[in-house]
Amino acid sequence: MENLAQPNYILEVTYLIASILFIWGLKSLSHPDTARRGMFLAEAGMAAAIIGTLFHHDIQFFGWIIAGLILGSLVGAAFAIWVPMTAMPQRTALSHAFGAIAAALVGIAEFVMHSGTMSTFTRSALGLEVMLGTLTTTGSLIACGKLQGVIRGAPVQFKGQQLLNLLIFFGMIGSFGYVLYNPAATGFFYTMVVLGFLFGVMLVIPIGSADMPVVMSLLNSYAGLSSAATGFVLGNNILIIAGTLDGFSGFILSILMCKAMNRSITNVLFGGFGAVHHEAGPGATGDMKEISLEDAAVRLAYANKVVIVPGYGLATAQAQHAVRDLANVLEDRGVTVKYGIHPVAGRMPGHMNVLLAEANVPYGDLYEMEQINPELSTTDVAVVVGANDVVNPDARDNPNSPIAGMPIVEVDKAKTVIVLKRGQGRGFSGLENPLFFKQNTNMLYGDAKATLSRLAQEVKNV
Ligand code: NAP
Secondary structure (H helix, E strand, O other): OOOOOOOOHHHHHHHHHHHHHHHHHHHHOOOHHHHHHHHHHHHHHHHHHHHHHHOOOOOOOOHHHHHHHHHHHHHHHHHHHHOOHHHHHHHHHHHHHHHHHHHHHHHHHHHHHHHHHOOHHHHHHHHHHHHHHHHHHHHHHHHHHHHHOOOOOOOOOOOOHHHHHHHHHHHHHHHHHHHHHOOOOHHHHHHHHHHHHHHHHHHHOOOOHHHHHHHHHHHHHHHHHHHHHHHHHHOOHHHHHHHHHHHHHHHHHHHHHHHHOOOOHHHHHHOOOOOOOOOOOOOOOOOOOEOOHHHHHHHHHOOOEEEEEEOHHHHHHOOHHHHHHHHHHHHHOOOEEEEEEOOOOOOOOOHHHHHHHHOOOOHHHEEEHHHHHHHHHHOOEEEEEOOOHHHOOHHHHOOOOOOOOOOOOOHHHOOEEEEEEOOOOOOOOOOOOHHHHOOOEEEEEOOHHHHHHHHHHHHHHO
16 A cells, blocks of 8 residues: 655656646547547556556565566557457457456455455445456456457347346445455455456346447446546555546446437346347338449549448448548549548447548548538438448338437438448348338449449549
């Protein structure tokens, strides 16, 4: 625990600098123009926090710290170099699991060493830290497994599940309460640890992969709060500040994502979205009309206004540069090109903005869903690049659809819609999309990157 007798000015000043950098970084992340800088600021903040900690009075042996630094840096670098952008959600889930297990282990170690001498307040913070840390660890590992496809993505539900979850939850809280009352009750402490791990699994298995981004953002919030509680246990200000920032930003993000999908947090956590195949609306029948590359190029070349709507397929195909090249070719011909961005297109918030920014698409060409929708009826061609759920008109037209009420980019209102996808694959919700059967929709099959490159070439030849 912190040596309170001697003020440690170097440590406090570096922690203050780190806190400012974290807050500044977070603020910068709220706009695509400054988001990159925000990441660097946050990184610098983390470096300052680590350097400051090295000046802690209680450190007597640096060997473990150096070993941790080397190991952590190696794992972090490997992740950054080899994990593809498309696997970012599951990579993030793994990071949450690492952070959470670290908090839980610190809590367990503190309990083993100091439980007898701790104040009730510190013991409460420790209990919170360990409960949130353990459940976030296993919850994040299950989320990662589902997103990576090593665990079945569909919700796992059985009779009596909610009752069992309640029992585990109250068993965990009850054990925590008893430890508060009797710090020598080690058996109850370890029961709480085991139930925490179990609760994480039980909390996430009934949720389908389509809802994993929201779950992860919630788990992120728990991991942050667990770190903040660790800060109270260790008397460490930077952990309290960074943990609270992390905890609340994760929570706000979960709410924003739910809002963009027109769902509630309870519906995400207990709704079992994706468990059953729901009926698509009456429009999802008939044939999908295919269009040739040449015909698609002619329609684009002679259009006045084209709106491009990217989705998850753009990310899997890494087609962001190819889409920018097509837009350039069209603009050279005098066509107005705009991008319509749905807030939950892809697999994480801001996914499309990040990819398009990487390809140097001017930020002014990106239009949020609410801005682009009124323009679609005057759009000659809407080009859907690997998007599916976010352009599914059932969300608007079929009250029985599980995504009913979710706002969509209304591409079906454009004069012509060209959909670029590989085949008849469904979106992450697993729902059929009536858009593909509409009179004004034309399917252009193939990998988005390859199709866009060939399309750009073809437009040049028109
Ligand atoms: P989507 O509904 O998952 O559809 C993606 C489509 O891309 C698929 O239908 C697939 O069809 C196609 N595709 C895949 N690889 C491709 C490739 N290489 N080339 C061309 N097409 C390819 O994607 P979305 O419209 O972006 O919707 C996002 C979904 O994630 C929504 O359900 C949303 O609610 C959910 N979600 C997102 C977030 C977030 O933060 N972004 C958070 C929570 C939930 P083929 O297999 O036929 O190619």
